[in-house]
Amino acid sequence: MNVDKRFVVLIVDDDADDVFLARAAAQQAGIPVELISVENGDELYGFLNQKGRYAGVRRPDLILLDLNMPVIDGRQVLQELKQPDGEFRSIPIVVHTTSGSPDDVKYCYEAGANSYLVKSADFNQLKSAMDNLLKYWFVTVYHP
Template identity: 45%
Template sequence: MNNLSAVMPIEVLLVEDNPGDALLTRIALEDSKISVNLSVVEDGVEAMAFLRKQDRYAHVPHPDIVLLDLNLPKKDGREVLAEIKGDEHLRRIPVVVLTTSQAEEDIVKAYNLAANCYITKPVDFDQFVRIVRSIENFWFAVVKLPPE
């Protein structure tokens, strides 16, 4: 088990503009054996403000991991990923791309931008919950996350 999760909850930032997918992610994480705090923002501009603790996000927790959709309003997920990985204060945060896109071009671009993994969202509820729980089991229980 990750040492952090034994003491403190895992801080997850979900960048997702689809309220249904955000709700499904929240439901899947609620049954977790690991304590998880989920913060949700709906677009790329808000994601970067959250990560940089700007304006209304001045006192938010530093995320241990980011779950990032690619197709976002205002600033798309590819731009967000590039900004995260290009920022010396943010680049160590693992970014899991969780998107509907199965396009090879998106997969290659995400990895070229240093995504930690790329997962295509299933449309089926049960499969979606299984995917989120798989992310949770791997990233929160197996992987040693970097300190802030």
């Protein structure tokens, strides 16, 4: 636990409005985070493997993953990143999506998600959820 460290949160979401709101909510949480966003699973892999414009980027401390995206969707990303022998399996993944479907929740936890949050249309609820999320992952728990 080191609140002086600037943590990297990678938002994987194709909806620019959702990314904007997540950024605004996170900035009010008081936890030093650098928020970076990519629009789909393909861009996520480029980021994690430091390809092209992502050369030299720091590995994220947390991934916020939407499920429903073009190119490579969140379900496939989750399954691939959490493979037992996967290079990135230790990065915590919080699914942050509009779906509250019990089937989606079950699937994501079985695939290795560390948490599952349903996006809220209410900014105060989003702010509260983001505050709790960031404090939990970057103040309460320890990272390798």
